Amino acid sequence: MTGSDLVMYEEEFRKIDSELQKLHQQSNAKVVFLVDKNGQLIASTGETHDLDTTSLASLTAGNIAATGGIARLLGEKEFTILFHEGEKDNIHISLIGQRVILVVIFDGRSSLGLVRLRVKKASETLTKIFEEITRKVEKDKGEGKLDESLFAEISDEDIDNLFR
Amino acid sequence: MSFINYSSREINCKIVYYGPGLCGKTTNLQYIYRRTNPEQKGKLISLATETERTLFFDFLPLALGDIKGFKIRFHLYTVPGQVFYAASRKLILKGVDGVVFVADSQIERMESNLESFDDLKINLAEQGYELEKLPFTIQYNKRDLPNIVPVLDMDRFLNLGGKPWFEGVAVTGRGVFETLKAVAKQVLFELKKNY
Numbered sequence: 001m002t003g004s005d006l007v008m009y010e011e012e013f014r015k016i017d018s019e020l021q022k023l024h025q026q027s028n029a030k031v032v033f034l035v036d037k038n039g040q041l042i043a044s045t046g047e048t049h050d051l052d053t054t055s056l057a058s059l060t061a062g063n064i065a066a067t068g069g070i071a072r073l074l075g076e077k078e079f080t081i082l083f084h085e086g087e088k089d090n091i092h093i094s095l096i097g098q099r100v101i102l103v104v105i106f107d108g109r110s111s112l113g114l115v116r117l118r119v120k121k122a123s124e125t126l127t128k129i130f131e132e133i134t135r136k137v138e139k140d141k142g143e144g145k146l147d148e149s150l151f152a153e154i155s156d157e158d159i160d161n162l163f164r
Numbered sequence: 165m166s167f168i169n170y171s172s173r174e175i176n177c178k179i180v181y182y183g184p185g186l187c188g189k190t191t192n193l194q195y196i197y198r199r200t201n202p203e204q205k206g207k208l209i210s211l212a213t214e215t216e217r218t219l220f221f222d223f224l225p226l227a228l229g230d231i232k233g234f235k236i237r238f239h240l241y242t243v244p245g246q247v248f249y250a251a252s253r254k255l256i257l258k259g260v261d262g263v264v265f266v267a268d269s270q271i272e273r274m275e276s277n278l279e280s281f282d283d284l285k286i287n288l289a290e291q292g293y294e295l296e297k298l299p300f301t302i303q304y305n306k307r308d309l310p311n312i313v314p315v316l317d318m319d320r321f322l323n324l325g326g327k328p329w330f331e332g333v334a335v336t337g338r339g340v341f342e343t344l345k346a347v348a349k350q351v352l353f354e355l356k357k358n359y
Contacts, residue, residue: 005358006167013171038259039223039239040167040176054206058223058239062211065255066220151356154231159352162228162236163345 006036006099007137013043015129019122020045027118028110030089034126035060035101042100056103060093064101083112094119097127165259166355174235177351178259179344182284183266184276185217185245188305188334192266193224193240195337196344200226218244221256228348238348245280254287262299262351263288264343266334267322269304269312274321281322295325299350302329303343308336 016034024032024046033044033053039061044053063082071079082093092104092115102123104115167176181189190210197208206225213219222242227235243253257263265284267277285295304318315331323329328346332339 005165005355008167008169008171010171013169036167036259038165038167038178040178042167042169052207054225055209055223058209058225062220062223062255065258066252069251069255154352154356158231159349162231162348163341 012129012133016043019125023118023122027115029104029106031105033103060101060103096123097130099130166261173233176237177261178239179262179347180260181242181264181266184280187266187268189242189266190218190222191334192340193222195340197224220252257287262347264347265302266305269306270309271311271313274313299347299354300327301343301347303332303339305332305334307331308333
């Protein structure tokens with residue numbers, strides 16, 4: 001693989017989760033979630049119970065990818081913010097550190113201005129957390145820690161068993 | 165690019181079904197969707213035109229089970245096969261962990277197969293991948309039709325690296341799970357190698 005696999009640890013996950021909760025409260029949003037650029041959901045908070053977050057994550061990433069394609073055709077590096085307005089709900093999508101996508105769903109109880117302001121603040125914190133994760137992964141890879149914890153023990157049989 | 169989440173104890177991987185227009189990529193996903201237990205799958209999302217041609221992608225999240233306490237999840241994507249959707253195809257290959265190439269076995273589609281195969285190699289190269297080094301499986305689809313190319317001939321043209329291949333009839337499900345299993349296995353072994 002390309003060496004850019006995303007790894008999430010307990011400690012950083014908790015930091016991310018609390019940052020999302022803070023953003024959720026401060027921006028008066030319905031739902032806040034974080035997606036990796038390839039469409040995998042990293043964390044979510046808010047009224048997620050009747051939402052298909054897996055599909056949302058994949059479609060959001062597709063949306064960002066398509067918009068990125070448009071940007072490059074126009075000679076832009078990337079459009080970092082997308083905003084879709086609906087009758088009741090609105091969705092604010094922003095790119096963080098070229099790596100992850102922050103999605104905020106909100107209704108009339110909040111406003112675009114408030115969401116933008118809070119997202120900007122949260123982005124700075126989240127960027128730092130993801131930099132930490134990258135450093136940690138490099139370090140663990142170097143020390144061979146990831147080996148012992150999981151992959152070294154996976155056998156042909158384990159993988160076969162998945163398909164029974 | 166897989167996503168290994170030590171916090172929720174999950175491993176997520178991305179598999180892309182590639183191939184010329186109307187070769188059966190979406191049909192593969194539809195069969196997998198129909199034949200998987202409800203608790204193992206999410207929604208099958210299809211971004212398609214009114215005539216049911218894939219416009220951007222199909223998406224199917226699958227939970228395969230556990231290995232050493234980690235949930236193994238695969239996200240299956242198809243690309244739009246039609247030539248003029250080249251830009252979209254490139255986007256979907258981003259962060260791919262494994263590729264399934266679905267080839268159309270009909271004689272008159274051989275040229276489209278080759279064209280799509282070259283397109284795949286070029287698009288992967290643009291993202292810094294080499295097809296030869298990537299988990300890869302070929303499915304020779306539509307083996308139930310009368311006017312088809314012998315499988316060994318197809319293999320000679322399309323399968324240069326000697327990767328696993330299967331004969332398929334995606335509408336009836338023949339070869340569908342075998343193909344998925346072969347690529348998924350390679351993806352997991354690749355992960356093992358890298359960590």
